[in-house]
Amino acid sequence: MKGMLLTASLLCLCAGVASAAQTTLTIESWRNDDIKIWRDTIIPAFEKANPDIHVVFSPSAPTEYNAVLDAKLKAGTAGDLITCRPFDKSLELYKAKQLISLNTLPGLQNFDAVAKAAWSTDDSKTTFCVPMASVIHGFLYDKKAFAELGISVPKTEAAFLAALDKIKASGKYVPLVMGTKDQWESATMGYQNIGPTAWSGETGRKGLISGKAQYNKGGFLTAFNSLAKWRPYLAPGYQALAYPDAQNMFAQGRGAIYPAGSWDIGTFRQMNPTLDLGAFAPYTIGSNKCVIDDHPDIGMGINAASKNQAAAKTFLSWVASDAFAQIYANALPGFFPLANVKYTLKDPVAQEFVKWRTQCGKSFRSSYQILSRNANPNNENDLWNASSQLLNGTLTPQAAADMVQKNLASWYAPQKGK
Incomplete structure (x- = not known):
């Protein structure tokens, strides 16, 4: 009986340790219309491949996002992952040392210079957000x-x-x-x-x-x-x-x-x-x-004040992968992953749009x-x-x-x- 109680206690202790070891990442975003897609489709796919990381999608209203994010960053309460608007707003965050450089992130090589331009310094030497999608x-x-x-x-x-x-x-x-x-x-x-x-x-x-x-x-x-x-x-x-x-x-x-x-x-x-x-x-x-x-529409970077940067980099490397591209492109037809990876689209009109990338030059x-x-x-x-x-x-x-x-x-x- 004592042996059984000891075994049960050890199991409970191990479960507690495993639970404590799980890292929680919080995503800041303005896409509050995508809550269901993130919570029901995107996040479960990532967590299945990375059971030691739990992800919480916590968006603000689009018109309030910039002000809400700025306030959270100043107060030290912003999430680990920052959804990045293209160009100047995100560049300001990087210059203020609120976003980190992602130059060495595994997976960043999947993006060309045009894709990275919206989330890079003016001299193109540093990229601070992973390009997620364009329109x-x-x-x-x-x-x-x-x-x-x-x-x-x-x-x-x-x-x-x-x-x-x-x-x-x-x-x-x-x-x-x-x-x-x-x-x-x-x-x-x-x-x-x-x-x-x-x-x-x-x-x-x-x-x-x-x-x-x-x-x-x-x-x-x-x-x-x-x-x-x-x-x-x-x-x-x-x-x-x-x-x-x-x-x-x-x-x-x-x-x-x-x-x-x-x-x-x-x-x-x-x-x-x-x-x-x-x-x-x-x-x-x-x-x-x-x-x-x-045109680059949305990217994602890492809060420089995050205590979970290793886990955040794991998530962003996944965002740069074909697995993410496949999910995102079909969950949100018309928002096209910018990574040069293979994925298939179900919507025939979305297929037509993305086909032009192979037939025409591209700019923004x-x-x-x-x-x-x-x-x-x-x-x-x-x-x-x-x-x-x-x-x-x-x-x-x-x-x-x-x-x-x-x-x-x-x-x-x-x-x-x-």
Whole structure:
């Protein structure tokens, strides 16, 4: 009897030691819409492979995340893992020594320079967040409408405009579903969608940073000229059409083409599961090779004050793996892992978007790295304003380009006098 009690006591003691040995990691994030996916799918997969590490996903509201995170970091109560917004906000955290360098992290070699740019120092020498996913720009279309009107997927600007003419002539569908009320769509799904092909992707984007390229010359002006051609094909009253209004219009089958980001795939799947959704890449302009806007959206780094950095590195190495990519890409269709690893997508429209990575060059939004560090004027906000005014007919392409360039040159040294 005493032997049995002793054995039971030892078992309890061992269980207690095992429990105490388990490390708990807490993730800070703004993606509170992903709570169920993280808790039911992503975290269980990691914990199954790493039973000695327990992970807690603890998001804040997106609009409050920056302020909440800053307060927690100052108070020493922030989680071990910090979900990183792209570019300047995360760079500020690294410069403040609140994020650590991940240069030696196993798995970081799975990412190319474009993928790491949003979470690296300006000289590209230090990466401080693991790139998790990007969104890709392009066009969604109603396959039923295209079949009905006998339209093929356009690959060139001429074919794109011809398709719009045919749709408009039919009178059955709005050719291009996008409004200008919120402004950002005009730049994000308009100018930044078709622009990278016009300005040769990374060559043009880096040219703006170095001062070799300007918004009112070359490919950047060409993109404004191309965007202006959309105006006759937008919905009646498009100036008052907000982003949710455009989503509703397209989901109801009232429009043929929707300038999009891949993040809208999941939205339309929910809004109208019967919509026969298709996608095509940004059309080419002139003889330029196609370039897609493969825009970095979300990364993850390690809180410099974390006492569990070894476990946190284990988690981030897993985030850089094909196992994570497979789970994440299918749990959130339209958010594409940035790691150069093998994974398969179940959603056919998501498959179409990610296929463009092998067919086209890739870059990201021209205003996001370095060029929007000034509060007023701000390059990103200027592009919203200029692109929406262009589509509203209150600015010509040259005037829109001149406005953006003048404001950038007013504060950014490499562009002064250009």
